[in-house]
Amino acid sequence: MIRPPGRLWRIDHSGYILNDASIDALQSPFAALVQDAVVACTQQISDDIDSIYLTGSVARGMAVPGLSDLNVIVVLHAARDPDLVMRDWVPAAEETLLAAHPVVSEVQIDLWPYYSVFTDPACFSTPGFILKTHSICVWGVDLGSQLPDYKVSPGIANDDLARLEDELAVIHEGLAEPLAEHEVRLWCTHTARTILRAAFGLVQMQAGVHTRDVDLCCEYAIGGLPEHADDLQLALRYADQPVGDVTAVQQLVERVEGWLVDRANDWLDQYNPDRDPDLRVDDVEERE
Structure with a gap:
């Protein structure tokens, strides 16, 4: 299959970049995989999780079955020490999800400390930018409303x-x-x-x-x-x-x-x- 043409992120009249991801854009071939990915994460470390996001082509409704990846971001609770959160389950979970759902070519689950999203307000936060403009929240409370708006910079x-x-x-x-x-x-x-x-x-x-x-x-x-x-x-x-x-x-x-x-x-x-x-x-x- 051929990938659809790419698209630019929309920019509003004030120059702010709008989120190009939407839960309404989630394509049906990927819905079961997304549900299973959420279950895989919450079964392992639900008490450590603040929220779970999809990013990439699946979140934007541009995924191509068999070619696209599934990218999952797990934001940990602010009170959790990320060094103490179990991570050894992630590779096996990725492999299990891929085997059960060959609709994607790869599954990637990343665990992000809360402080990586909410960094020094004087600095540009790449994780914050990704959550605000590239991602959809599929579990927990969406942190997007707490993040600043971003212009091309x-x-x-x-x-x-x-x-x-x-x-x-x-x-x-x-x-x-x-x-x-x-x-x-x-x-x-x-x-x-x-x-x-x-x-x-x-x-x-x-x-x-x-x-x-x-x-x-x-x-x-x-x-x-x-x-x-x-x-x-x-x-x-x-x-x-x-x-x-x-x-x-x-x-x-x-x-x-x-x-x-x-x-x-x-x-x-x-x-x-x-x-x-x-x-x-x-x-x-x-x-x-």
């Missing part, structure tokens, strides 16, 4: 660009391991998405739009970086049609890594010279 792209070199190092290490073909395809998808979203981050402020959809990330990145069009189009092809050849994925990284890291460092020199993982809001406002 350097804080969004900073999440992809400030950790780009570390993420590429993880990709290098992962691709160096003995991998089955299906594992190579997962790494291929992850690698291509990482490249395209980082490239989009380089041009997002000039474009004045927000998206995470790789086709639009590629389109806008090529518009701002036309000299790298061939590399970006190859990354898009690998995102849509991941290959099982580890050498091909490594070659993609080698083609892109040099110029992408250099461009990311130029961007960081302008917007985040201290390389803070969470960009200060007052710094953003001064630079806009």
Whole structure:
């Protein structure tokens, strides 16, 4: 099946990014999986959970059976020490859900400390941004109303660009391991998405739009970086049609890594010279 075209997040008349996820958008092929995912989490650590969210294409009603992932975010209670919350059940739960519901290609359950969402109000909160603009609450009390509204700002792209070199190092290490073909395809998808979203981050402020959809990330990145069009189009092809050849994925990284890291460092020199993982809001406002 072919993925539907991506779409931009809507922006209201005041410039705030609106949530692109909706419970009404949840497609019927994924409903049973979502219910089972909630049960899997609450059966294990219900006393530790504040709320559970869906994010990604399933939450936005854009998932493609057999191709899309299920992304579940579990926000822990504020009073819980995240280091004391059991996590060893997560891999088995992910595997069980995937085996029972092959409608998705992967299941990912992430446990987030409450304080990761409600950080220093002077700093941009990537988890807060994701919950506010990318996610739907499927269990517990929705924290969205307690979070600020967000405009297109350097804080969004900073999440992809400030950790780009570390993420590429993880990709290098992962691709160096003995991998089955299906594992190579997962790494291929992850690698291509990482490249395209980082490239989009380089041009997002000039474009004045927000998206995470790789086709639009590629389109806008090529518009701002036309000299790298061939590399970006190859990354898009690998995102849509991941290959099982580890050498091909490594070659993609080698083609892109040099110029992408250099461009990311130029961007960081302008917007985040201290390389803070969470960009200060007052710094953003001064630079806009």
